[in-house]
Amino acid sequence: MKILKTLSKGVSSISNTYEKLSNWGKVLVIFSIIIILYMMYKNNRTEGFTVTRQEFTFKDGTSEIYDDFYVNIYDQLLYSDVKNEFEIDKIINNTKPDEKSVILDIGSATGHHVAALAEKNFKVVGVDQSDTMVKKAKEMYPNLNFLQGDVNNAMIFNPQSFTHILCLYFTIYYIPDKLQFFRNCMKWLIGGGYLVVHLVDKYMFDTIIPAANPLLLLTPQRYAEKRITNSKVTFDDFKYQSEFQLNDQNNTAKFVETFKNKSDDKVFRKQEHQLYMEPYQDILEIAKEAGFIVQSKIDLIRAGYEYQYLFVFVKPN
Incomplete structure (x- = not known):
């Protein structure tokens, strides 16, 4: 638990400093955090994986979605x-x-x-x-x-x-x-x-994936007027986007992932995870x-x- 202990001490120190600020100082800190997180959210980048795809493919179901391509970037997105x-x-x-x-x-x-x-x-x-x-x-x-x-x-x-x-x-x-x-x-x-x-x-959990929000304890979700349901991550040669779609009427949801070539912004892969929620x-x-x-x-x-x-x-x- 070394990571968590270090993280807890850091959070406690920041919290104590924050409490000593004036009201205007607190507002400025919150505003700065929102701006920083927004920029990270918009421009998130993951290095180390390259891909070149031309033909479009659509995948659903475990056997189709979890192929070599997706399994090799799974941890970079979600771990x-x-x-x-x-x-x-x-x-x-x-x-x-x-x-x-x-x-x-x-x-x-x-x-x-x-x-x-x-x-x-x-x-x-x-x-x-x-x-x-x-x-x-x-x-x-x-x-x-x-x-x-x-x-x-x-x-x-x-x-x-x-x-x-x-x-x-x-x-x-x-x-x-x-x-x-x-x-x-x-x-x-x-x-x-x-x-x-x-x-x-x-209804409330944060649908932003870890790769699109490195500072989990300071998620932009808390400051958004409306729930953020999409995530964006940029790899070396392609762009990734996901969207959580809740269907409350029949207790289901879809987690839709889209992959675009970075060079021409063309979608080369789309996949839908069917969830029973x-x-x-x-x-x-x-x-x-x-x-x-x-x-x-x-x-x-x-x-x-x-x-x-x-x-x-x-x-x-």
Whole structure:
């Protein structure tokens, strides 16, 4: 937690200095922050990946979206080491795994949560629906255990195989039948086992992706009159834009990503993530229907993710 401790001290020092300012001084500071963040938001740039594309492609569904191109820029767009470190620390403190624990990370992506837990000498396996993502995780962490599998299928793991199951970073929202998901987790857990699920307030969480907002604790979302639902990032040879589209009438959403050649501003790729976003309170009730007990709620605001939470569920003995 060295990063978080250093960050907390810095935030505390800034806060103390801010409180000593006059009202006009405070206004000037806030205005300056807004201007700086706006410029960062408009001109965000990510180096180190080049691409040349001419033909337009449209992709939806896990197998299409998570190809080599997208998997290779996934971390640059979405990864946050501060968030990961915070999550792992809180999960350990709330669920107390030990040398006998066996942990499953559902939606393990490029493998960072699995690696963080393995580094602490826990037995852990990652599972992801995308073959390409599993391949990438194995390239990054060749000594760790990653599997390709669909967690909608209850048969992919034996009953009572795990003491802990994690379902982090919006993974739950890719699953349409959440009752079946919770029942599967109930089957795979031992009695007294823990399920940790990432849930958000779909009306309030910050939809700006990490790459478009490096200073997470000072997000422009807080100062915007209307919720910002798009993000822009510039790579060496192409421009990226995403937009979060909420359909509250049927509890769904789309996360639409567009890629343009930097040279001619021509769109060469567009992809849509289909999300199933019931209010998180409804998802809690679904978990209870499957037999889980809600043990605790972890607020991710200290990691810079406001209106986002980790809920810890327990399977009764």
